[in-house]
Amino acid sequence: MxxxxxxxxxxxxxxxxxxxxxxxxxxxxxxxxxxxxxxxxxxxxxxxxxxxxxxxxxxxxxxxxxxxxxxxxxxxxxxxxxxxxxxxxxxxxxxxxxxxxxxxxxxxxxxxxxxxxxxxxxxxxxxxxxxxxxxxxxxxxxxxxxxxxxxxxxxxxxxxxxxxxxxxxxxxxxxxxxxxxxxxxxxxxxxxxxxxxxxxxxxxxxxxxxxxxxxxxxDYVVFLTDVLGVYDRPPTDPAAVLLREIAVDEDGNWSIVKPVLQNNSKQVEITVAAHDTTGGMVTKIAEAALIAKLGIDVYIVKAATDHSLRALKGEIKTEIPDDWLGTVIKSSPS
Amino acid sequence: MxxxxxxxxxxxxxxxxxxxxxxxxxxxxxxxxxxxxxxxxxxxxxxxxxxxxxxxxxxxxxxxxxxxxxxxxxxxxxxxxxxxxxxxxxxxxxxxxxxxxxxxxxxxxxxxxxxxxxxxxxxxxxxxxxxxxxxxxxxxxxxxxxxxxxxxxxxxxxxxxxxxxxxxxxxxxxxxxxxxxxxxxxxxxxxxxxxxxxxxxxxxxxxxxxxxxxxxxxDYVVFLTDVLGVYDRPPTDPAAVLLREIAVDEDGNWSIVKPVLQNNSKQVEITVAAHDTTGGMVTKIAEAALIAKLGIDVYIVKAATDHSLRALKGEIKTEIPDDWLGTVIKSSPS
Known part of the structure; x- marks a missing residue:
């Protein structure tokens, strides 16, 4: 290119x-x-x-x-x-x-x-x-x-x-x-x-x-932002759920691995798309997915928190700790 | 290079x-x-x-x-x-x-x-x-x-x-x-x-x-500085003479064309060299001479004066007006 x-x-x-x-x-x-x-x-x-x-x-x-x-x-x-x-x-x-x-x-x-x-x-x-x-x-x-x-x-x-x-x-x-x-x-x-x-x-x-x-x-890419990570709907919505892990396949399609949501994934995608008009989250996931597709882990995390420090240090690399809040986007094992 | x-x-x-x-x-x-x-x-x-x-x-x-x-x-x-x-x-x-x-x-x-x-x-x-x-x-x-x-x-x-x-x-x-x-x-x-x-x-x-x-x-290069131009000795010296025109030959040697100084040119060079320890004028002339050697006129002139405005506009290009104060460095016609 x-x-x-x-x-x-x-x-x-x-x-x-x-x-x-x-x-x-x-x-x-x-x-x-x-x-x-x-x-x-x-x-x-x-x-x-x-x-x-x-x-x-x-x-x-x-x-x-x-x-x-x-x-x-x-x-x-x-x-x-x-x-x-x-x-x-x-x-x-x-x-x-x-x-x-x-x-x-x-x-x-x-x-x-x-x-x-x-x-x-x-x-x-x-x-x-x-x-x-x-x-x-x-x-x-x-x-x-x-x-x-x-x-x-x-x-x-x-x-x-x-x-x-x-x-x-x-x-x-x-x-x-x-x-x-x-x-x-x-x-x-x-x-x-x-x-x-x-x-x-x-x-x-x-x-x-x-x-x-x-x-x-x-080795990894960290996006520091002003919310904890990527949610399934605008974070201001009390029902919003933080997406902890997103997997990206070879074609760049992504799916939510964690948490397991009650809605089926199609519905979640629509909800996220609606969110996009205000927060650009689909764009953000799409950009991150293009990087994750290369086999590079992407962490989206709130800046200036303990979570961002751990992400920057690479502590999320091997496994995602339960007490870590943020979104990991990685390529799905083929 | x-x-x-x-x-x-x-x-x-x-x-x-x-x-x-x-x-x-x-x-x-x-x-x-x-x-x-x-x-x-x-x-x-x-x-x-x-x-x-x-x-x-x-x-x-x-x-x-x-x-x-x-x-x-x-x-x-x-x-x-x-x-x-x-x-x-x-x-x-x-x-x-x-x-x-x-x-x-x-x-x-x-x-x-x-x-x-x-x-x-x-x-x-x-x-x-x-x-x-x-x-x-x-x-x-x-x-x-x-x-x-x-x-x-x-x-x-x-x-x-x-x-x-x-x-x-x-x-x-x-x-x-x-x-x-x-x-x-x-x-x-x-x-x-x-x-x-x-x-x-x-x-x-x-x-x-x-x-x-x-x-x-x-077409030309203008050096804007805090004195009127290049002098034959430190400008603070009451006897200092502003050099109006300096010619540079193909080998990069330079000589003073205007004003015609009473001292012979060898003496002037020594005086200028002495000046160099305080004002860096020989270095300045040497740099300008390298540009003038390419056939590009160089004007050294005091910033934010009527003289600098005329130099920037290129009014000095064809001939140096008598009421213009500054130093022109150009290649000598071969």
């Missing part, structure tokens, strides 16, 4: 995990361009623990030495680094959504529909959308760096990702691989990109993750 | 100008991570006038629709865009230095000396440097966008620029060219990048400009 030279992509050691920071988990949905600082802080700490697995008893010094709003001093923990040897760390990639960043700019101007060279507001919207999503990217990179994660922002547009009629056409994975091989954690994001046919569009974080997963074969 | 596939790089129309926003011109030199807002605002307006040459009587609506500190409302000039047709614009590239951003982080950790995989503080410094320079990049992109320039940030590290023993080894120009062909103004910057031999280093804005100029052959 894309023009990647796959042969060039070799990681020094396997990719352990791709993490999606859902827009709903890291931003305040109903307030334009507002970060959910509390969630972002906690999940940065959790990611740090998952990545720097071996020796977390040591305090990991921060890597964001820039000024923060309202703080006149720069933090520069030189002494902490003097005492430190390079920590053994796992290969992770972080991809985040836009949440309340970029959405307003993109939707009001119609960036996803294209028309870059024809409609002045689309061009302006492209610029405005990139400003908004890259400012979120910068803040997420900084939050991760403050927890000692060697995070580097890699904007898909700048890295040469582009689409053809909204489908991914080109994506330079080699730069992501080189960053990982140098010990960094690349932080990508949904972005406005060029489209060969319609001029421009929005490339979603989910499509980015699927492409990275196909080429770099992580 | 690099692995660019030059044959892939074709611009729809010629590149008019590469502009260097010197770190000293856009930041406050003596205060860490402080932008010179006044200069940045004026030079953004001047760039807007130079790029959108044809019809500047119309008000160009802004393209930064993100929240600004202390302002709760988002600006969204939809009505202004409704009335607007796409403006005829010239192809420009902006490259900025770091000034008081990134310098502290890079120098304290020794990013330029490498050792990424061996020394914890180098890795941390790489992360911290990129955070600082990308935050400056974001602010510059926003300032340009507010003046209606369709600016898009393109971080060299994310775009796959890398070095080998500190010399440029790889640089993906095709993405820059595609952005230009889509009507955008790419905004690049000096960055921390990977180095094949020493692990990492700092890639300067000046090296980026030289490489872009070699491949994309702009």
């Amino acid at each position: 894309t023009d990647d030279n796959v042969s060039l992509i070799t990681l020094n050691k396997p990719l352990r995990c791709i993490v999606k920071l859902g827009g709903a988990a890291v931003t305040c949905k109903h307030e334009i361009e507002k970060i959910n600082e509390e969630n972002l802080g906690i999940l940065s700490m959790q990611l740090s623990q998952a990545i720097m697995a071996s020796d977390f008893s040591k305090n990991v010094p921060g890597m964001d030495w820039s000024k923060r709003p309202g703080v006149s001093e720069i933090s520069f923990p030189l002494d902490d680094f003097r005492e430190q040897s390079l920590l053994e760390s796992s290969n992770f990639i972080v991809v985040h959504g836009a949440g309340s960043f970029g959405h307003f700019q993109a939707s009001r101007s119609g960036v996803h529909k294209g028309g870059l060279q024809l409609i002045p507001i689309v061009k302006a919207g492209f610029v405005a959308t990139r400003i908004s999503v890259t400012s979120l990217n910068l803040e997420i990179v900084r939050a991760l760096a403050r927890e000692g994660i060697p995070s580097v922002g890699m904007s898909p547009f700048a890295s040469g990702w582009s689409t053809c009629q909204r489908n991914l056409a080109s994506a330079d994975i080699s730069q992501v691989a080189m960053a990982i091989n140098s010990g960094f954690v690349p932080v990508l994001h949904g972005d406005a990109v060029l489209d060969n046919v319609q001029g421009c569009t929005i490339l979603s974080g989910d499509v980015i993750i699927r492409h990275l997963a196909e080429l770099l074969k992580p | 690099t692995d660019d596939n030059v044959s892939l790089i074709t611009l729809n129309k010629p590149l008019r100008c590469i502009v260097k926003l010197g770190g000293a011109a856009v930041t406050c030199k003596h205060e860490i991570e402080k932008i010179n807002e006044e200069n940045l605002g004026i030079l953004s307006m001047q760039l807007s006038q130079a790029i959108m040459a044809s019809d500047f009587s119309k008000n160009v609506p802004g393209m930064d629709w993100s929240k600004r500190p202390g302002v709760s409302e988002i600006s969204f000039p939809l009505d202004d865009f409704r009335e607007q047709s796409l403006l005829e614009s010239s192809n420009f590239i902006v490259v900025h230095g770091a000034g008081s951003f990134g310098h502290f982080q890079a120098s304290r950790s020794g990013v330029h000396k490498g050792g990424l995989q061996l020394i914890p503080i180098v890795k941390a410094g790489f992360v911290a440097t990129r955070i600082s320079v990308t935050s400056l990049n974001l602010e510059i992109v926003r300032a340009l966008a507010r003046e209606g320039i369709p600016s898009v940030g393109m971080s060299p590290f994310a775009s796959g620029w890398s070095t080998c023993q500190r010399n440029l080894a790889s640089a993906d120009i095709s993405q820059v060219a595609m952005a230009i062909n889509s009507g955008f103004v790419p905004v690049l910057h000096g960055d921390a990048v990977l180095d094949n031999v020493q692990g990492c280093t700092i890639l300067s804005g000046d090296v980026i400009i030289r490489h872009l100029a070699e491949l994309l052959k702009p």
